[in-house]
Amino acid sequence: MDLFTPVVHDASQHPNFRAILARPNGYNCDVLNDWARGFKDRDGKFVGEFQRTFDTCFWELHLFAVLKQYGLSADFSNRAPDFYVTSHGGFNIEATVPLHATGSTLPTTKPLERFLRI
Secondary structure (H helix, E strand, O other): OOOOOOOOOHHHOOHHHHHHHHOOOHHHHHHHHHHHOOOOOOOOOHHHHHHHOOHHHHHHHHHHHHHHHOOOOEEOOOOOOOEEEOOOOOEEEOOOOOOOOOOOOOOOOHHHHOOOOO
């Protein structure tokens, strides 16, 4: 999955995604690509959504990376939830984030700087 080759028009790109592209460094891309390794794009829209909405996809990739770090396997064969973890008796995870109100100003990229070297 190629997260960083733009597939949406510049005007539609999320500010955090644009910030990564504007100040590229191998570390940021390597970390996010590592998080995405093994992730299944069930509907073929993930890369576009990552570039357009960013926050929800970033969180989904982060959760997937945590699952991998702890050796937990996710079953992607169903459309929902985001993750069905097959070990430890099986449990579901749905990745959600609070988003800004429609029509309000987008959050700055400042919080992203805590996670990425921008």
